Amino acid sequence: xxxxxxxxxxKLFLFIFFITTLTACGGAxxxxxxSDINNDRENNPNGxxxxxxxxxxxxxxxxxxxxxxxxxxxxRDFGGLKIVSxxxxxxxxxxxxxxxxxxxxxxxxxxxTLAPNxxxxxxxx
Amino acid sequence: MERQFIFQVKQALTAVDVRDxxxxxxxxxxxxxxxxxxxxxxxxxxxxxxxxxxLYVSYGFLxxxxxxxxSDPYHSTPYINSTTKASGFSITLSKDGKKIFIGNxxxxxxxxxxxxxxxxxxxTFLSTTVVSLVDPDNYPETVELSTDEKYAFIGVENEGLRIxxxxxxxxxxxxxxxKQSSVSSIRDIAVSKTGNIIYLASSDGISVIDIKDxxxxxxxxxxxxxxSYHIDLASDGWIAYVASSKGLTTVYLPRKDR
Numbered sequence: 001x002x003x004x005x006x007x008x009x010x011k012l013f014l015f016i017f018f019i020t021t022l023t024a025c026g027g028a029x030x031x032x033x034x035s036d037i038n039n040d041r042e043n044n045p046n047g048x049x050x051x052x053x054x055x056x057x058x059x060x061x062x063x064x065x066x067x068x069x070x071x072x073x074x075x076r077d078f079g080g081l082k083i084v085s086x087x088x089x090x091x092x093x094x095x096x097x098x099x100x101x102x103x104x105x106x107x108x109x110x111x112x113t114l115a116p117n118x119x120x121x122x123x124x125x
Numbered sequence: 126m127e128r129q130f131i132f133q134v135k136q137a138l139t140a141v142d143v144r145d146x147x148x149x150x151x152x153x154x155x156x157x158x159x160x161x162x163x164x165x166x167x168x169x170x171x172x173x174x175x176x177x178x179x180l181y182v183s184y185g186f187l188x189x190x191x192x193x194x195x196s197d198p199y200h201s202t203p204y205i206n207s208t209t210k211a212s213g214f215s216i217t218l219s220k221d222g223k224k225i226f227i228g229n230x231x232x233x234x235x236x237x238x239x240x241x242x243x244x245x246x247x248x249t250f251l252s253t254t255v256v257s258l259v260d261p262d263n264y265p266e267t268v269e270l271s272t273d274e275k276y277a278f279i280g281v282e283n284e285g286l287r288i289x290x291x292x293x294x295x296x297x298x299x300x301x302x303x304k305q306s307s308v309s310s311i312r313d314i315a316v317s318k319t320g321n322i323i324y325l326a327s328s329d330g331i332s333v334i335d336i337k338d339x340x341x342x343x344x345x346x347x348x349x350x351x352x353s354y355h356i357d358l359a360s361d362g363w364i365a366y367v368a369s370s371k372g373l374t375t376v377y378l379p380r381k382d383r
Contacts, residue, residue, distance in 0.1 A: 059368035061355040068359040070146055071366055073373060083146045089364050089375050098149040100139045111170065111355070114143075115177040120198045121141045121149070122180060124168035 056082055056094070061111040065118060070095070072121050074112045081112070081123060100125075137168040138182060140198050152199050157184075169214045174222040179245050181225060183213030190216060190227060192245050215268045215279075218242075224294060226277055228265030229253070235265045237277055239294050254297040259284045267313050272320035276300075276339055280311030280325060288339050303334060303342040313355040317383055318362030326353040331367060331376070350374045 061074040064086070071092065073082045080099040084092040100109070100123060108125040115121070138155035169185040173195075180193040180201070190213040195201045215228035223243040229236050235257035241249040256279050257263040267280040270291075277289040277297070288301030305311060309329040316323050323342075325332040330353055333346035348365075355368040362383055367374040 056372050058370050059354070059373050062357050062366045062368040062373060064357045064359055064366055066360060068361065068364075071357075071373070072143065073368065081141055081143075081149055083143060083149060084373070085146075086359070086366075089359070089377075092373060092375070096145070096147040096149050098141060098151060100141075100151060108167075110168075113171045113173055113180075115173050115195075115198075116175055117177040119142065119144050120152075120177070120195070121143050122171055122173070123139045123141065124171055124182075125137055125139070 056084070056092075060109055063112050063114045063121075065114070066116075072112050072114055074109050074123055076109055079109060081121060137184070138171065140195070140201065142198070153201060155182075155193070155201065170216045172216050172218045172225070174218065174245075175220065176222070179222070179242075181216055181218065181242075183216050183227065185212060185214050185230075189213060190225070192242075192248075194245075214264055215266060217268045217270060219270065219274055224251070226268050226270065226291075228256075228268045228279055230257075230264050233261040235261065235263060235281065237265070237268065237279060237289055237297065239291070239297070251294050252297055254289055254299065256281055256287045256289070256299070257284065258287075258299070258302075266311050269314040269316055269323070271336075272316060272318070276336075278314050278316070278323055278336075280314055280327075282310065286311070286314075286323075286325065286334065286342060288336070288342060290339070301336075301340045301342050303344065305332075312353065315356045315358050315365070317358070319383060322383065324348075324356050324358075324365060326350075326356040326367065328352045331356060331365065346379075348376055350376065 056073055057078050058076040059073050060076050063072045069086055071084050071086055075082050082097040083095045085095050086092055111124045113122045137157050139151060140153040142150045142152045168182055170183045172181045178196045180195045181190055183190045193201045212230050213227045214230055217226050225240050225242045227238045229238040237254045237256055239251040241251055256265055263284050264282040265279050266282050269278045275292045277291050279287040281287055285305035286303040290298045290300045309327040311325050311327045313326040314323055321337045323334050323336055330350040331348035332344055335343045335345045350367045351369045351371045353367050353369040357366050365376040365378055
């Protein structure tokens with residue numbers, strides 16, 4: 001009986017170890033504070049991570065604001081502009097969007113230019 | 126008549142007020158200038174002066190580069206008689222906004238053309254350097270400058286990366302070349318903060334190229350981002366953001382690639 005209990009304890013220990021390891025390897029959670037993200041980068045200077053965000057649609061151009069906090073995306077299938085927050089670079093969050101309208105067909109959007117003063121975006125088509 | 130009317134009102138450039146990121150607002154549709162005829166009404170590239178008051182727009186082929194006064198983005202107007210007469214495809218400005226570098230394509234020849242635009246109403250031609258040295262019909266897809274502005278990097282369609290010494294903008298020199306892979310198509314170039322690396326966005330993903338020796342650029346890495354259109358770097362140079370057919374990709378750049 002005592003032997004069986006020890007065996008159960010070992011299984012419990014292995015289970016906890018497995019869960020802890022899995023969580024540690026899982027990367028930043030969507031709610032991870034930006035300070036932790038920066039630590040993540042500094043502690044892993046030679047690492048590389050690719051993350052795909054297909055939910056913004058086909059992105060034809062991307063421009064990052066001077067302070068790195070926002071990205072402006074030209075979206076082909078949406079036919080307009082989307083602005084996303086880069087506070088957590090691994091998990092950009094949509095802030096706002098606008099359809100260009102007018103005489104532009106959605107498939108024609110091709111590039112973005114951000115004014116140095118950060119007030120205006122010019123979208124080519 | 127109806128078809129002609131549609132062409133006349135079609136805009137190729139749209140200005141959006143982004144001061145409130147949660148509520149971007151379309152504030153102006155730019156009419157294509159009347160001197161540009163079909164089928165040259167596509168905008169290929171644009172660039173802004175450092176003071177955000179002058180917008181340079183390239184219309185490709187015979188359209189050339191048109192300058193707009195955008196001091197008031199709600200009521201922009203083109204400058205009169207100030208086209209550069211270059212068939213601009215890709216354009217970039219020097220940091221001080223006094224020179225414009227145009228990836229130019231004429232019939233059967235592509236080149237880097239440089240103009241002095243210190244005074245937007247009196248543009249001065251400086252030089253032209255042929256960059257399509259394999260096939261004259263290959264277009265200059267993108268132009269970027271080195272961080273010290275002594276070199277221009279040009280992605281030439283179906284050829285690869287050309288490096289031009291522009292220390293003397295009146296007499297630039299072709300000094301370096303890296304052949305692109307047979308299937309890729311270069312769309313954009315970004316320069317690392319160190320100035321030692323450039324990133325080519327192409328149909329292959331992102332090619333990382335060591336340019337410490339400008340005469341012998343070397344491919345050192347390939348980032349599998351899928352078919353990519355454009356790339357921009359965060360201000361600290363640690364992160365690249367890539368526009369691709371699969372969406373927005375965030376890449377944490379390894380130290381060797383920065």
